[in-house]
Amino acid sequence: MNRLAEIAKLAGVSAATVSRTLTRPEMVAERTRRRVMNAVQATGFRPNELARSLKQQDSRTIGLVVTDLNPFHATLVKGVQDTAEQNELNVILFTSDDSEAREREALRVLRSHMVQGLILIPTAHTRQHQTLLQGLTVVELDRETGMEGMHTVQVQNRSAAAEAVRHLTRLGHTRIGAIFGQLHVSTAAARSQGYRDALEESGLPYDEALVRYGNDLEGSGRAAALELLGGPASGRPTALFVSNHEMTVGAIIAVRALGLRIPGDLSLAGFDDSRLMLLHEPPISVVAQPTYELGVRACELLVQALGGQREVQHLRLEAPFLPRGSTAPP
Amino acid sequence: MNRLAEIAKLAGVSAATVSRTLTRPEMVAERTRRRVMNAVQATGFRPNELARSLKQQDSRTIGLVVTDLNPFHATLVKGVQDTAEQNELNVILFTSDDSEAREREALRVLRSHMVQGLILIPTAHTRQHQTLLQGLTVVELDRETGMEGMHTVQVQNRSAAAEAVRHLTRLGHTRIGAIFGQLHVSTAAARSQGYRDALEESGLPYDEALVRYGNDLEGSGRAAALELLGGPASGRPTALFVSNHEMTVGAIIAVRALGLRIPGDLSLAGFDDSRLMLLHEPPISVVAQPTYELGVRACELLVQALGGQREVQHLRLEAPFLPRGSTAPP
DNA sequence: ATGAAAGCGCTAACAG
DNA sequence: CTGTTAGCGCTTTCAT
Numbered sequence: 001m002n003r004l005a006e007i008a009k010l011a012g013v014s015a016a017t018v019s020r021t022l023t024r025p026e027m028v029a030e031r032t033r034r035r036v037m038n039a040v041q042a043t044g045f046r047p048n049e050l051a052r053s054l055k056q057q058d059s060r061t062i063g064l065v066v067t068d069l070n071p072f073h074a075t076l077v078k079g080v081q082d083t084a085e086q087n088e089l090n091v092i093l094f095t096s097d098d099s100e101a102r103e104r105e106a107l108r109v110l111r112s113h114m115v116q117g118l119i120l121i122p123t124a125h126t127r128q129h130q131t132l133l134q135g136l137t138v139v140e141l142d143r144e145t146g147m148e149g150m151h152t153v154q155v156q157n158r159s160a161a162a163e164a165v166r167h168l169t170r171l172g173h174t175r176i177g178a179i180f181g182q183l184h185v186s187t188a189a190a191r192s193q194g195y196r197d198a199l200e201e202s203g204l205p206y207d208e209a210l211v212r213y214g215n216d217l218e219g220s221g222r223a224a225a226l227e228l229l230g231g232p233a234s235g236r237p238t239a240l241f242v243s244n245h246e247m248t249v250g251a252i253i254a255v256r257a258l259g260l261r262i263p264g265d266l267s268l269a270g271f272d273d274s275r276l277m278l279l280h281e282p283p284i285s286v287v288a289q290p291t292y293e294l295g296v297r298a299c300e301l302l303v304q305a306l307g308g309q310r311e312v313q314h315l316r317l318e319a320p321f322l323p324r325g326s327t328a329p330p
Numbered sequence: 331m332n333r334l335a336e337i338a339k340l341a342g343v344s345a346a347t348v349s350r351t352l353t354r355p356e357m358v359a360e361r362t363r364r365r366v367m368n369a370v371q372a373t374g375f376r377p378n379e380l381a382r383s384l385k386q387q388d389s390r391t392i393g394l395v396v397t398d399l400n401p402f403h404a405t406l407v408k409g410v411q412d413t414a415e416q417n418e419l420n421v422i423l424f425t426s427d428d429s430e431a432r433e434r435e436a437l438r439v440l441r442s443h444m445v446q447g448l449i450l451i452p453t454a455h456t457r458q459h460q461t462l463l464q465g466l467t468v469v470e471l472d473r474e475t476g477m478e479g480m481h482t483v484q485v486q487n488r489s490a491a492a493e494a495v496r497h498l499t500r501l502g503h504t505r506i507g508a509i510f511g512q513l514h515v516s517t518a519a520a521r522s523q524g525y526r527d528a529l530e531e532s533g534l535p536y537d538e539a540l541v542r543y544g545n546d547l548e549g550s551g552r553a554a555a556l557e558l559l560g561g562p563a564s565g566r567p568t569a570l571f572v573s574n575h576e577m578t579v580g581a582i583i584a585v586r587a588l589g590l591r592i593p594g595d596l597s598l599a600g601f602d603d604s605r606l607m608l609l610h611e612p613p614i615s616v617v618a619q620p621t622y623e624l625g626v627r628a629c630e631l632l633v634q635a636l637g638g639q640r641e642v643q644h645l646r647l648e649a650p651f652l653p654r655g656s657t658a659p660p
Numbered sequence: 661a662t663g664a665a666a667g668c669g670c671t672a673a674c675a676g
Numbered sequence: 677c678t679g680t681t682a683g684c685g686c687t688t689t690c691a692t
Contacts, residue, residue, distance in 0.1 A: 013678075019680060027677075032678080
């Protein structure tokens with residue numbers, strides 16, 4: 001006898017009635033409802049989600065695929081989870097590490113768990129996984145692929161980056177180095193555009209020798225910074241803009257290793273705020289994404305979409321630049 | 331027609347055979363197997379985990395419940411996930427925030443998803459949820475409840491804390507303040523014991539006035555540190571031991587707010603290493619838990635236990651103390 | 661070695 | 677308003 005049937009027997013009703021009481025109580029007579037609820041309470045019964053999902057062809061579960069689990073992502077995840085909880089959704093979390101195989105596997109598992117919705121930080125490989133995404137409602141978070149039908153939640157990357165670099169030009173810097181992620185990632189492309197925008201505004205030339213591309217991890221930021229700053233003081237950039245959190249940390253490490261002083265020898269502007277940036281001596285000027293809110297919004301958007309809202313939405317939040325002690329005149 | 335049946339038709343066999351081919355290929359004739367595999371490949375078919383779990387009364391999914399998602403936990407989670415992936419297990423992640431309600435909800439959801447295994451950072455409320463844990467294999471991570479039958483994976487909290495405090499006494503400190511979590515949490519109790527051990531060894535009295543208890547979050551660490559350090563220099567502790575990561579961050583913030591200098595006015599020893607601790611000026615001396623490994627071990631242990639290993643295991647890893655620039659003679 | 665059939669726990673017509 | 681029935685997609689006896 002299945003579990004539902006046991007409760008039914010206990011309450012002297014049919015299984016269907018128990019099910020109704022639990023899902024659409026208004027369809028059940030007051031008296032019956034109470035008897036059922038008593039039995040449910042007494043046994044601590046909770047319906048099996050798997051069976052329910054299987055039957056309904058839909059699970060109350062959403063997938064969340066992030067590229068990494070650094071402080072930025074942790075905050076994102078919190079935003080999503082808190083919002084999911086409010087909407088009685090469960091979250092299955094995966095980390096793709098920007099790897100094609102891991103992303104594919106994550107999507108497969110999520111499909112087989114019958115998630116209908118998905119929040120995804122897309123990677124360079126997401127386009128290849130189009131088939132796996134068929135029929136799923138997906139919200140692209142932080143980055144965008146440009147694929148049709150995907151909702152997106154991200155910040156004004158281009159203007160935010162421009163604002164950071166503008167801050168540096170205004171301080172009088174003319175040799176401004178920059179470290180971006182891989183250009184085929186939308187955030188990197190947009191932020192690099194912002195960098196060019198700001199240079200152009202002040203009539204500064206775009207100099208490839210001052211630009212490096214990493215993989216968004218600390219190590220690549222460190223390596224890139226070492227290259228840019230390793231030369232003699234004469235040709236070295238006097239300011240550096242790094243376009244994500246981990247690479248900014250890497251740059252800080254490189255600057256230390258080279259014995260340079262911030263902001264004396266180098267002005268440093270980073271991306272994504274954190275306690276590390278704030279407690280650093282001096283505090284690091286950063287573009288501060290509203291990280292938690294990004295997560296919240298992504299989840300809210302997904303909930304709406306799952307609720308029937310057909311229109312594809314594209315959300316863009318502001319990411320203010322916070323000038324702090326790490327940036328000063330050259 | 332269900333999906334399995336479609337594949338079956340395509341391959342000209344029965345659904346049962348397709349199922350066998352996928353789960354126990356050795357039971358199927360070479361030729362048949364190939365035909366089935368062709369059909370599977372061609373369609374990109376992947377069995378529905380929900381149906382499988384429902385039938386088998388067991389899902390290939392484990393639960394992971396952490397109390398928060400700070401850098402320490404993020405690393406823990408990574409360790410668990412990487413290991414789970416190797417064992418073809420999916421992970422459903424929850425954050426309990428040390429709240430009774432959220433923990434209960436997490437456990438309920440996990441049960442209804444038919445997880446058989448669970449990795450849990452227990453809270454003060456876990457004992458009340460004993461019924462919800464019935465029949466589940468659980469690995470307690472980081473903390474322990476003392477409940478019977480639970481596997482545990484944690485560090486040598488007592489001796490690690492003692493080592494940190496011993497380092498301070500050896501430097502010549504005699505007024506050593508301390509901030510712990512709530513004493514009913516095993517880690518806090520053990521670390522506070524270690525603190526006493528070290529004091530006793532050097533014949534120093536245990537002075538309640540020098541001790542505060544927080545809730546493991548940054549804010550409480552800050553508040554506690556403000557209390558301990560806010561008085562006149564004469565009575566103020568010359569060293570401070572803080573027993574978790576977030577509260578150590580809070581203490582750093584408090585120290586800054588008070589305008590004290592590290593290690594000039596105060597030696598600070600923290601718990602849990604991170605880039606923040608390392609990049610702080612001066613770098614913070616800390617007890618460094620092998621965080622990633624803790625996660626890995628917990629998951630490995632769970633896999634073993636699920637694999638039939640009956641014996642209850644209790645793992646204790648070493649957590650070395652790393653002396654750095656934040657601790658010096660008074 | 662393979663197929664037929666039953667059933668995991670639940671929900672949704674469809675009757676009554 | 678409530679019970680009966682069928683079936684979601686899969687695995688697993690039990691036959692053959």
